[in-house]
Amino acid sequence: MKRKHVKAKPEQDPKSRILDVALKEFAAYGIEGARVDRIANNASINKAMIYYYFSSKENLYLAVLKRNLEGMFAMLSRHLTEHLSLEETLAAFVEVYHTLFIKQPEFPRLILRELATPKSSVIPRLAKSINASQFPHRIGKLIQEGIDSGQLRAVNVQQAIVSFITMNLGYFFLSPITDRVLGVKNRKQFIVDRKTAIVDLFLYGVKTR
Amino acid sequence: MKRKHVKAKPEQDPKSRILDVALKEFAAYGIEGARVDRIANNASINKAMIYYYFSSKENLYLAVLKRNLEGMFAMLSRHLTEHLSLEETLAAFVEVYHTLFIKQPEFPRLILRELATPKSSVIPRLAKSINASQFPHRIGKLIQEGIDSGQLRAVNVQQAIVSFITMNLGYFFLSPITDRVLGVKNRKQFIVDRKTAIVDLFLYGVKTR
Amino acid sequence: MKRKHVKAKPEQDPKSRILDVALKEFAAYGIEGARVDRIANNASINKAMIYYYFSSKENLYLAVLKRNLEGMFAMLSRHLTEHLSLEETLAAFVEVYHTLFIKQPEFPRLILRELATPKSSVIPRLAKSINASQFPHRIGKLIQEGIDSGQLRAVNVQQAIVSFITMNLGYFFLSPITDRVLGVKNRKQFIVDRKTAIVDLFLYGVKTR
Amino acid sequence: MKRKHVKAKPEQDPKSRILDVALKEFAAYGIEGARVDRIANNASINKAMIYYYFSSKENLYLAVLKRNLEGMFAMLSRHLTEHLSLEETLAAFVEVYHTLFIKQPEFPRLILRELATPKSSVIPRLAKSINASQFPHRIGKLIQEGIDSGQLRAVNVQQAIVSFITMNLGYFFLSPITDRVLGVKNRKQFIVDRKTAIVDLFLYGVKTR
DNA sequence: AATGAATGAGAATTCATTCAT
DNA sequence: AATGAATGAATTCTCATTCAT
Numbered sequence: 001m002k003r004k005h006v007k008a009k010p011e012q013d014p015k016s017r018i019l020d021v022a023l024k025e026f027a028a029y030g031i032e033g034a035r036v037d038r039i040a041n042n043a044s045i046n047k048a049m050i051y052y053y054f055s056s057k058e059n060l061y062l063a064v065l066k067r068n069l070e071g072m073f074a075m076l077s078r079h080l081t082e083h084l085s086l087e088e089t090l091a092a093f094v095e096v097y098h099t100l101f102i103k104q105p106e107f108p109r110l111i112l113r114e115l116a117t118p119k120s121s122v123i124p125r126l127a128k129s130i131n132a133s134q135f136p137h138r139i140g141k142l143i144q145e146g147i148d149s150g151q152l153r154a155v156n157v158q159q160a161i162v163s164f165i166t167m168n169l170g171y172f173f174l175s176p177i178t179d180r181v182l183g184v185k186n187r188k189q190f191i192v193d194r195k196t197a198i199v200d201l202f203l204y205g206v207k208t209r
Numbered sequence: 210m211k212r213k214h215v216k217a218k219p220e221q222d223p224k225s226r227i228l229d230v231a232l233k234e235f236a237a238y239g240i241e242g243a244r245v246d247r248i249a250n251n252a253s254i255n256k257a258m259i260y261y262y263f264s265s266k267e268n269l270y271l272a273v274l275k276r277n278l279e280g281m282f283a284m285l286s287r288h289l290t291e292h293l294s295l296e297e298t299l300a301a302f303v304e305v306y307h308t309l310f311i312k313q314p315e316f317p318r319l320i321l322r323e324l325a326t327p328k329s330s331v332i333p334r335l336a337k338s339i340n341a342s343q344f345p346h347r348i349g350k351l352i353q354e355g356i357d358s359g360q361l362r363a364v365n366v367q368q369a370i371v372s373f374i375t376m377n378l379g380y381f382f383l384s385p386i387t388d389r390v391l392g393v394k395n396r397k398q399f400i401v402d403r404k405t406a407i408v409d410l411f412l413y414g415v416k417t418r
Numbered sequence: 419m420k421r422k423h424v425k426a427k428p429e430q431d432p433k434s435r436i437l438d439v440a441l442k443e444f445a446a447y448g449i450e451g452a453r454v455d456r457i458a459n460n461a462s463i464n465k466a467m468i469y470y471y472f473s474s475k476e477n478l479y480l481a482v483l484k485r486n487l488e489g490m491f492a493m494l495s496r497h498l499t500e501h502l503s504l505e506e507t508l509a510a511f512v513e514v515y516h517t518l519f520i521k522q523p524e525f526p527r528l529i530l531r532e533l534a535t536p537k538s539s540v541i542p543r544l545a546k547s548i549n550a551s552q553f554p555h556r557i558g559k560l561i562q563e564g565i566d567s568g569q570l571r572a573v574n575v576q577q578a579i580v581s582f583i584t585m586n587l588g589y590f591f592l593s594p595i596t597d598r599v600l601g602v603k604n605r606k607q608f609i610v611d612r613k614t615a616i617v618d619l620f621l622y623g624v625k626t627r
Numbered sequence: 628m629k630r631k632h633v634k635a636k637p638e639q640d641p642k643s644r645i646l647d648v649a650l651k652e653f654a655a656y657g658i659e660g661a662r663v664d665r666i667a668n669n670a671s672i673n674k675a676m677i678y679y680y681f682s683s684k685e686n687l688y689l690a691v692l693k694r695n696l697e698g699m700f701a702m703l704s705r706h707l708t709e710h711l712s713l714e715e716t717l718a719a720f721v722e723v724y725h726t727l728f729i730k731q732p733e734f735p736r737l738i739l740r741e742l743a744t745p746k747s748s749v750i751p752r753l754a755k756s757i758n759a760s761q762f763p764h765r766i767g768k769l770i771q772e773g774i775d776s777g778q779l780r781a782v783n784v785q786q787a788i789v790s791f792i793t794m795n796l797g798y799f800f801l802s803p804i805t806d807r808v809l810g811v812k813n814r815k816q817f818i819v820d821r822k823t824a825i826v827d828l829f830l831y832g833v834k835t836r
Numbered sequence: 837a838a839t840g841a842a843t844g845a846g847a848a849t850t851c852a853t854t855c856a857t
Numbered sequence: 858a859a860t861g862a863a864t865g866a867a868t869t870c871t872c873a874t875t876c877a878t
Contacts, residue, residue, distance in 0.1 A: 046839050051873090463842090
């Protein structure tokens with residue numbers, strides 16, 4: 001029940017306060033651009049404590065990634081239950097990602113930076129986790145079944161998956177540009193519309209007439 | 210057949226040699242991670258010359274961006290001539306971007322990082338250039354005309370544009386993940402297929418039956 | 419009897435040790451000629467600590483100036499109390515300046531350089547402090563009163579003040595030349611004599627017969 | 628009769644144009660702070676030419692000093708002819724210095740900087756030149772004769788000389804401060820007044836009643 | 837746990853000087 | 858004489874990391 005000298009910032013244990021602040025820092029400046037000093041200041045904590053908890057900047061970065069990825073996959077697996085139809089699966093996916101990224105817009109930026117990094121060690125691990133989540137496999141299977149049953153056109157399944165995923169994630173990555181170019185004013189509404197637009201375009205694009 | 214004193218890489222004037230090397234450096238490490246020393250070495254040039262020509266690392270970075278953006282827009286305007294149909298416009302766009310990004314995979318990574326940077330000064334300028342290129346405006350008009358004439362479904366035009374763009378650019382950004390997840394082996398072929406898949410899905414998704 | 423790890427010069431806190439050493443460095447080489455490395459070495463301190471405390475060479479320089487100016491004005495205001503006669507005021511002024519400059523010969527050199535610098539930011543501030551010290555104003559009033567009462571000749575008051583001040587400070591600035599030209603051997607004695615010579619010449623020069 | 632490509636600046640041979648510009652540069656920034664690039668630009672000349680003419684920055688500095696000192700002594704010896712009375716000598720001295728420094732205010736700043744430099748090699752040489760000019764010796768002799776003949780008080784001759792010189796030079800050095808402190812508006816007029824004020828105060832201060 | 841101070845290895849930038857033409 | 862480009866040796870400043878308390 002110690003009482004801090006001055007400092008503001010609410011409770012929360014220092015470790016997760018550091019992680020919160022570090023996410024923003026890494027997202028904004030990248031690993032190289034991130035400053036341990038700045039993280040310490042923003043977390044209202046002594047710089048040495050960061051080393052006490054995380055031992056290095058690199059390590060802190062990995063801890064940040066880990067925490068956020070875990071959160072993402074937890075949410076995915078909670079919503080993408082088996083035995084959903086194609087329509088339901090797509091809708092669930094769209095819902096999860098949009099909910100996630102709106103809540104924590106820094107996280108996709110982090111991933112963006114990893115994607116820009118040539119020999120990122122994070123990307124392979126991320127790919128592995130995605131695979132483990134079974135989602136791409138499942139959607140692929142659903143599409144294939146649709147084709148086989150004649151409900152869907154004979155599209156290239158891999159391409160279709162990529163198209164669906166890029167439509168989902170792409171906006172979060174490109175919004176700084178697209179919002180400007182298209183003059184999007186009400187971002188909130190645009191994202192709401194986006195969810196239905198994606199599913200609509202995709203399904204309409206793959207279904208037979 | 211000029212003969213510089215010693216050094217390797219005689220070709221090209223040093224200024225554009227620096228720009229070439231710097232593009233790779235910035236793409237690989239980001240602005241903060243980039244090392245002026247490394248750029249100088251790889252360009253076989255005295256470090257001070259970089260400052261002679263570009264006055265600072267920041268400035269060099271902007272010069273790199275400028276050159277590549279200009280190249281991109283030059284190509285776009287060469288191919289996206291007016292009086293093309295919707296189908297032709299989409300195909301031209303797809304073609305240009307894919308050609309561009311295959312030729313110079315470093316450039317999108319640069320843009321990626323800028324997209325992740327909160328108060329990037331580059332993004333607004335890029336948006337302005339895109340606007341000036343008239344492309345989004347033109348595709349929007351074509352879609353609207355299609356809707357009015359009953360050839361296209363009454364889709365949300367803005368959303369459609371975003372969907373189309375993200376399907377195009379998204380893959381280049383996300384390929385490190387999607388290639389792994391989907392087990393893409395032949396990247397070249399995948400990209401060739403991608404071009405038709407995008408246009409096909411999009412058109413099929415917006416056209417009335 | 420504290421014991422710092424290794425290093426020489428244990429005394430004093432590092433901050434003021436840096437300021438001491440820096441005063442000498444700046445006086446000897448000027449701001450541009452001063453070397454942060456040399457200051458760090460002479461202060462037996464890690465170079466980075468200078469930036470830790472003062473953030474830049476420029477800033478360190480200003481801190482040095484500030485400290486010494488404050489010391490000077492503190493001494494002036496201690497000795498130039500009100501209700502002194504003209505004779506006493508002049509004598510006090512002479513005493514203070516000579517004492518000061520003998521104790522710390524580096525400081526006037528710093529001021530000298532500032533005087534030579536066209537848009538020095540220090541000089542205006544120094545002038546303001548001098549004004550605040552009220553000394554020139556006070557001596558001017560005493561002279562004017564003397565003139566009014568007929569004890570002093572109707573000299574130009576401003577010119578008289580400048581004459582008095584330049585006689586005082588001038589020697590410290592010009593001594594490298596005058597000592598040589600006049601063959602001054604015993605500098606200590608010369609300065610002792612100087613104090614009375616200045617007051618004598620000045621008073622004799624302004625008093626009516 | 629070659630014709631320069633662009634460039635402004637009037638004629639004058641480049642060598643003396645460099646010297647003019649360099650005087651200002653050295654006066655403003657000191658030797659260490661002076662930039663060869665800036666001198667070259669301001670003289671509208673290629674940097675390499677400075678080395679062609681003067682072989683090094685140090686050398687250029689010495690050339691600047693030499694030229695200006697020679698000008699000063701030439702003027703002094705033209706005006707300080709022998710067989711002048713004390714009054715005439717003092718007046719001539721005052722006149723020469725004030726004329727000189729008004730015409731070229733940069734030069735005293737250069738000397739100021741040398742005076743601030745601990746082991747200046749210039750000061751000893753300057754002192755030698757002053758000695759050779761015989762002026763201090765002559766004024767000393769005149770004062771001594773005045774004392775001997777009873778026309779002057781038995782003042783300390785060395786101190787008197789120093790007082791006179793510092794009153795003359797002091798203002799040029801200290802004017803950035805004194806002008807502010809005393810609120811001197813009309814600098815031109817102040818200097819005119821100064822000439823008579825100095826001689827007046829000095830003579831009145833040394834003469835017997 | 838917590839803190840202010842300290843450290844060393846860079847990294848960007850500068851600048852006098854020289855070279856090739 | 859004249860020029861733009863080139864060079865190398867500093868020099869300032871930064872920053873992740875560690876230490877003493």
